[in-house]
Amino acid sequence: MPDPRTLFLLTNVYPLSKGEEFIENEIEHLSRSFHRVIIVATQTLPGDVITRPVPDNVEVVTAGKPRPSGRAMAPGIAAGLRKLPLAVLSQDTLRHPSAIAVDALFEQRARASADELLGKLPALNMRPGSHVVIYSFWFHTAARVGMLLAGDLRARGVVVDKLVSRAHGYDLYENRNRFGHLPERRLLLDAYDAVRPVSDQGTRALHTTWPRYAGEVSTCHLGTVDPGRQADCSREPFHIISCAFLIPVKQMTRMPGVLAELRSRGVDARWTHLGGGPDMPAVRAAAQEHGVTENVDLRGYVPNTDVIDLERELRPSCLINLSASEGLPVSMMEATSLGIPIIGTDVGGVSEIVTDTVNGRLIAPDFTDSQAADALGWLAGLPDDDYRDVCRASRRIWQSDYDQAVVYPRFCAEVLGSSS
Numbered sequence: 001m002p003d004p005r006t007l008f009l010l011t012n013v014y015p016l017s018k019g020e021e022f023i024e025n026e027i028e029h030l031s032r033s034f035h036r037v038i039i040v041a042t043q044t045l046p047g048d049v050i051t052r053p054v055p056d057n058v059e060v061v062t063a064g065k066p067r068p069s070g071r072a073m074a075p076g077i078a079a080g081l082r083k084l085p086l087a088v089l090s091q092d093t094l095r096h097p098s099a100i101a102v103d104a105l106f107e108q109r110a111r112a113s114a115d116e117l118l119g120k121l122p123a124l125n126m127r128p129g130s131h132v133v134i135y136s137f138w139f140h141t142a143a144r145v146g147m148l149l150a151g152d153l154r155a156r157g158v159v160v161d162k163l164v165s166r167a168h169g170y171d172l173y174e175n176r177n178r179f180g181h182l183p184e185r186r187l188l189l190d191a192y193d194a195v196r197p198v199s200d201q202g203t204r205a206l207h208t209t210w211p212r213y214a215g216e217v218s219t220c221h222l223g224t225v226d227p228g229r230q231a232d233c234s235r236e237p238f239h240i241i242s243c244a245f246l247i248p249v250k251q252m253t254r255m256p257g258v259l260a261e262l263r264s265r266g267v268d269a270r271w272t273h274l275g276g277g278p279d280m281p282a283v284r285a286a287a288q289e290h291g292v293t294e295n296v297d298l299r300g301y302v303p304n305t306d307v308i309d310l311e312r313e314l315r316p317s318c319l320i321n322l323s324a325s326e327g328l329p330v331s332m333m334e335a336t337s338l339g340i341p342i343i344g345t346d347v348g349g350v351s352e353i354v355t356d357t358v359n360g361r362l363i364a365p366d367f368t369d370s371q372a373a374d375a376l377g378w379l380a381g382l383p384d385d386d387y388r389d390v391c392r393a394s395r396r397i398w399q400s401d402y403d404q405a406v407v408y409p410r411f412c413a414e415v416l417g418s419s420s
Contacts (some may be wrong), residue, residue, distance in 0.1 A: 002057075003418040005131040005161065006033040008149060010142035012043040015052040015060060021025040021304035022222055022330045023137060024052055029408035031055035032131070033418035040149075042113045042142050043067070061120055064113030064145070073105055080104030083111055094403065106183035110144035118152050128157030135164045135418055139195060140171035142358060144184060148192045164415055166198040166220070168327040169348065173205060176249075176325050189213045194415055196220035199328040199349025218409050222330060224402030227308045230339040233391050234315040237268040238380045241316040241340075243307060243331040244323070246277030251322040251345075253282045254369070258322075260290035261373040267380050269295065272314055276301040279391050307331075311338060318343050318379055322372070324365065326350055336398035339391045343375050353402070359393035 007030060015027075031037050041048075042064035050060060068076060081104045088103050106318035126132070134150055137144040143165045150160045162221075165188070174182050189195065189210055195217045197203045203219045232334055240259070244250045255271060262269045273283070273296075280298065287296040301309060309336070311319075319335040323343040328349030332342055336353060342360035343369065344350045356362045361375035382390065401407075410416040 001034045003033055004035050005133055005418075006036040006038060006126070007416065008038050008040060008132060008134045008146070009038045010042060010134070010136040010138075010146050010149075012138060012142065013041050013048070014137075015039065015050050016041050016044050016048040016062065020137070021052075021186065024304055025224055025404045026222070026408055027054060027058065029412055030416075031057050031362060032137075033409075033412040033416065040117055040142075040145070042117075042145055059124070061117065063117035063120065064109065064141075065142075067105075067109065076108040076343055077101050077104045080106070080108030081109075083107050085184075085187060087187055087190075096179075096181070097142060102177075102179055102181050102361060103183040105386055106144065108142060110141050110148065113145045114148035114152075115142065115392050117149060121152065121156075126153060126156060126158050129159065131159045131161050133162045133164065133418075134160060135416060137166050138171045139165045139167035139188065139192075140182075142231075143171075143188050143192065147188070149322070150191075161344075162192045162194070162417055163192045164196065165192050167202055167206070169202075169325060172197060172202045172327070173228040173325065173348075174209070180182070185210065189216065192216065194218075195325075196411070196415060198222050200352055201349045220415060221328065221402055221407050222333065222405035223335040223402050224330065225308075225400075225404055226338050227312070227334075228339050229312065230337075230391075230395060231312045232315055233317060233340060233387075235268055235317045235380060235387065238317045238376070240264075240269060240271045240318055240320050240343075240376065241274065241311060241314055241335075242271070242320050242322075243274040243302075243311070243334075244277075244321070245275050246273075246279035246283060248279060249324050250277075250279070251281060251324055252370075253286050254322055255320070256283070256286040256290040256296060256352070257369045258372040258376070259292050259295060261369045262376050262380075263292065264293065265373065265377060267377060269376070269380070270297070271377060272297040272299065272316075274299050274302045274307060274310065308334060308338065311335065311340065316340055318360065318376070320372075320376070321345065321350065323347060323350075326346055329354060333402040335396040336402065339395040341387075341390045341394055343372070343379065353397060355393070355397070358389055359397055 136146045318341040326348035346362040
């Protein structure tokens with residue numbers, strides 16, 4: 001039987017608009033584990049609509065807007081300075097005005113989102129004495145909104161049993177954030193009962209930076225659905241695929257140069273990319289510059305529900321990820337579930353899903369085109385039996401660590417504390 005408690009799931013945009021597709025694998029398990037699930041999307045735009053189906057016992061509430069940029073940040077910083085909790089103003093932050101500005105804008109955005117959410121609470125009929133669990137998918141603005149929600153619910157007589165947050169990349173690694181500062185870390189860590197990075201690398205980062213809270217922090221991998229029939233991987237031609245939103249951190253503007261280098265070595269290689277994004281024009285320009293336009297297929301946005309079938313249809317030789325920073329990419333989980341070898345930069349949690357020379361190759365974060373081509377060339381040159389072993393190894397790694405039928409029920413029971 002589902003847990004009689006209500007689960008509040010705080011997201012950025014899911015299930016509206018595009019993004020956070022990885023939650024689509026988890027929501028079914030959450031809905032089966034709790035009697036009622038209320039999704040709060042905290043960074044939506046006017047006109048955004050629900051684009052993904054949700055289970056019958058899931059309700060969706062919008063509360064908040066995306067982060068402002070440029071001069072539009074100034075009013076938020078000024079308003080946030082008046083609202084900053086005293087616990088945030090440490091001697092260290094007082095010495096760094098830029099850090100205070102980051103904290104102030106963060107606090108203003110979280111409070112604006114929470115105010116909008118709290119105005120909608122009466123319609124949600126949260127009765128005094130009822131029990132809830134608050135689960136933030138990100139250890140950032142949504143997590144602060146979760147804290148403010150918890151305080152209001154408790155004032156209404158609702159029992160908040162637990163606050164839980166995942167942590168991924170931008171919400172975890174300080175060097176990925178402006179001014180090298182993540183806002184209100186101590187405040188969030190004090191409030192949350194459990195913080196669950198999606199990679200061991202993320203867990204180590206929090207343990208190192210915040211050793212006092214090590215007991216609250218441990219890894220919980222995300223998971224993907226068993227696709228059933230695996231990909232019939234082929235190396236004739238050598239077909240490289242990638243799947244990512246095209247932004248600078250993904251470094252896919254480097255891929256045409258890598259492809260050109262590999263082809264110059266006599267490998268009949270081509271590259272197909274799944275995903276759109278602001279770097280698309282730059283990737284097209286790089287393909288033209290390196291003379292590989294005819295060997296590049298940029299598919300643009302592909303719905304998450306279509307990715308697996310398309311990757312299987314493409315009969316790829318491998319999936320490549322050239323990111324400068326990562327958590328633990330869902331694209332890699334999906335590829336390993338299909339038995340596709342992986343080539344990836346050794347950043348974040350990538351080494352947890354790629355074992356070098358077993359199911360693919362790791363390349364240096366500061367790789368040259370030649371080094372990336374070396375990794376691809378290794379895979380292209382393997383004897384057929386060895387290549388098949390690499391494919392089978394990818395599938396085995398997925399089965400042991402990233403099968404959603406295993407990892408999500410465990411997360412619901414052991415972390416969220418559901419009784420199902």
